[in-house]
Amino acid sequence: MPVNRPFSVGIHPINWVGEDVREHGADTAYETILDDIHRLGLTGTEMGRKYPQDLEVLKQELSSRGIQLVSQWKSVLLSDPAYREQELAAYRAHCEFLSGMGSTVISTAEVGGSLHFDPRRTPNEKEVLRLDEEGWRSLAEGLNAAGSIAREYGMRLTYHHHGGTVVESPEEIDLLMELTDPSLVWLLYDTGHAYYGGADPLEVLRKHYDRIAYIHLKDIRPAVLDEARAEAADFVTCIRKGVFTVPGDGCIDFQPIVSELVERGYDGWAMLEGEQDPAEHPPYEYALHALQHIDALIERAERKGANVHE
Numbered sequence: 001m002p003v004n005r006p007f008s009v010g011i012h013p014i015n016w017v018g019e020d021v022r023e024h025g026a027d028t029a030y031e032t033i034l035d036d037i038h039r040l041g042l043t044g045t046e047m048g049r050k051y052p053q054d055l056e057v058l059k060q061e062l063s064s065r066g067i068q069l070v071s072q073w074k075s076v077l078l079s080d081p082a083y084r085e086q087e088l089a090a091y092r093a094h095c096e097f098l099s100g101m102g103s104t105v106i107s108t109a110e111v112g113g114s115l116h117f118d119p120r121r122t123p124n125e126k127e128v129l130r131l132d133e134e135g136w137r138s139l140a141e142g143l144n145a146a147g148s149i150a151r152e153y154g155m156r157l158t159y160h161h162h163g164g165t166v167v168e169s170p171e172e173i174d175l176l177m178e179l180t181d182p183s184l185v186w187l188l189y190d191t192g193h194a195y196y197g198g199a200d201p202l203e204v205l206r207k208h209y210d211r212i213a214y215i216h217l218k219d220i221r222p223a224v225l226d227e228a229r230a231e232a233a234d235f236v237t238c239i240r241k242g243v244f245t246v247p248g249d250g251c252i253d254f255q256p257i258v259s260e261l262v263e264r265g266y267d268g269w270a271m272l273e274g275e276q277d278p279a280e281h282p283p284y285e286y287a288l289h290a291l292q293h294i295d296a297l298i299e300r301a302e303r304k305g306a307n308v309h310e
Contacts (some may be wrong), residue, residue, distance in 0.1 A: 010044025
């Protein structure tokens with residue numbers, strides 16, 4: 001019997017085709033991804049690099065399978081004021097695209113200081129450059145401005161705390177939320193990146209629930225992460241090693257997380273993610289197991305809630 005989910009569950013194409021590790025799923029066609037999503041009975045996806053770039057073709061391919069484009073990642077470099085004007089112009093163009101696709105949230109992440117995403121970094125560097133006070137102030141001001149643009153289009157900027165970036169640790173998430181306008185900057189809560197950054201995912205959810213407008217559900221293989229940490233592996237190397245996986249296949253206890261979402265009445269999107277090599281971890285099978293896992297937790301949470309109110 002299908003689960004009556006209180007929030008919308010979708011899936012990210014990163015399960016099939018890597019975004020940060022380009023060889024992962026390099027030969028996979030977008031039709032395969034969309035057909036698998038449809039077969040899973042899911043109706044939401046994020047933009048992936050294999051999806052059609054032509055707006056009308058993309059709309060047709062999604063609508064023919066009953067799938068909604070929920071969001072698309074947008075890198076920003078707002079911690080450096082010199083980039084703000086061009087970054088905000090690019091953000092507006094991004095809003096126009098997503099708005100035209102019926103999306104309501106924008107996955108947004110600062111790339112300044114990142115080894116992999118900051119265009120100013122050189123290949124021989126080894127560490128993420130953390131922000132100083134001026135950098136944080138510029139980032140917050142820039143995000144508020146970008147959030148205002150998103151609001152013009154009836155959308156929400158959802159900030160994606162992310163491994164290998166300057167908003168990674170629980171302290172950095174807290175500071176970003178403190179410095180930004182709650183009416184303009186929301187949080188994209190990611191369970192896997194919370195754990196990777198040293199946080200308790202449940203604690204992040206409870207602490208910042210009122211700012212959460214979008215969710216990624218991702219799991220962690222702790223033994224692989226420990227090994228990667230011992231080797232001082234960078235973020236992309238961690239992906240190649242298999243640190244991340246889908247919910248139910250790692251160490252994160254999703255029951256209290258799901259229960260919290262059910263109890264609080266979260267009704268936005270939650271995307272299943274497992275950023276790993278699809279050749280070793282067949283995407284459809286892993287996605288199916290993750291979906292079954294989350295559905296079972298939803299049912300358990302709703303039964304518990306019903307018993308409490310009887």
